[in-house]
Amino acid sequence: MSIVYINGEFVDSDKAVVSVFDHGYLYGDGIFEGIRAYNGTVFKLKEHLKRLYSMAKALLLDIPITMEEMEKKVCETVRKNNLKDAYIRLVVSRGKGDLGLDPYKCDKPTIVIIADKIALYPEETYEKGLKIITSTCRRNSIQSLDPQIKSLNYLNNILAKIEAVKAGYSEALLLNLEGYVVECTGDNIFIVSNGTLYTPPSAAGALGGITRATVIDIAKELNIPFEEKNISLFNVYTADECFLTGTAAEAIPVTEVDHRIIGSGKAGEITKKIISEFRKITSVYGTKVYE
Numbered sequence: 001m002s003i004v005y006i007n008g009e010f011v012d013s014d015k016a017v018v019s020v021f022d023h024g025y026l027y028g029d030g031i032f033e034g035i036r037a038y039n040g041t042v043f044k045l046k047e048h049l050k051r052l053y054s055m056a057k058a059l060l061l062d063i064p065i066t067m068e069e070m071e072k073k074v075c076e077t078v079r080k081n082n083l084k085d086a087y088i089r090l091v092v093s094r095g096k097g098d099l100g101l102d103p104y105k106c107d108k109p110t111i112v113i114i115a116d117k118i119a120l121y122p123e124e125t126y127e128k129g130l131k132i133i134t135s136t137c138r139r140n141s142i143q144s145l146d147p148q149i150k151s152l153n154y155l156n157n158i159l160a161k162i163e164a165v166k167a168g169y170s171e172a173l174l175l176n177l178e179g180y181v182v183e184c185t186g187d188n189i190f191i192v193s194n195g196t197l198y199t200p201p202s203a204a205g206a207l208g209g210i211t212r213a214t215v216i217d218i219a220k221e222l223n224i225p226f227e228e229k230n231i232s233l234f235n236v237y238t239a240d241e242c243f244l245t246g247t248a249a250e251a252i253p254v255t256e257v258d259h260r261i262i263g264s265g266k267a268g269e270i271t272k273k274i275i276s277e278f279r280k281i282t283s284v285y286g287t288k289v290y291e
């Protein structure tokens with residue numbers, strides 16, 4: 001059993017319950033963050049919280065505690081669970097309301113923080129890479145629900161995931177309505193072509209991933225040329241290297257896309273360098289939990 005933070009209290013996980021009238025449950029009216037702690041440091045917690053509060057602002061959702069208080073609560077949740085390495089899920093929903101849509105009938109937002117052991121891809125996947133397919137499901141348009149908002153409505157991503165799993169793959173690539181590559185169901189995508197690193201811009205619908213930003217900083221430090229630009233499936237199929245980035249997966253190679261072998265069919269040299277640099281800094285940048 002673990003200890004969960006819920007609306008100001010720490011309770012046993014089996015007592016951590018949310019009302020069926022919560023608009024997060026009824027309408028997906030809420031947002032979340034997936035965060036990770038490495039050796040007692042919550043990686044880039046401030047950046048995750050900035051993203052959370054920005055998403056809340058876009059949805060006119062007033063989080064009733066400050067960012068500083070939230071930072072303390074996240075650390076306290078990790079401490080209460082005696083974890084050093086953890087996956088942390090922070091959820092803020094509109095709260096308990098009535099059956100109507102009106103968010104102003106909800107009394108106060110529900111805040112939940114869960115800290116759990118992290119489930120990882122096996123280490124060999126970081127050498128062999130993932131095989132992925134393109135989903136027939138298009139990424140939500142920025143003209144409707146902007147993919148910058150990690151809302152509690154993840155059906156777009158779930159439908160793509162279902163397609164991948166049913167076809168025997170672990171991940172699916174989503175295109176935007178214009179047909180450009182955006183991201184996978186829970187990860188950003190990068191390719192390397194002729195020594196330059198590329199990733200789709202947020203204007204294409206790619207989430208401003210915390211890992212994505214970290215990888216861009218690493219590329220700058222390693223003097224790897226980098227560009228944000230629209231990427232087509234042709235660009236992916238013919239790339240020298242491809243990898244995904246996300247809090248849970250870190251940076252993970254992709255070696256096959258829609259049955260096309262990418263580059264050498266193994267983790268590429270630039271990808272390996274980035275993975276290794278990334279792993280050096282995970283317990284450096286962040287908020288210390290046990291000090």
Ligand code: PMP
Binds near residue numbers: 187210245
């Ligand atoms: N895209 C989507 C759709 C995601 O859910 C995630 C995971 N938060 C990412 C990209 C990667 O973002 P991050 O590096 O911040 O985990």
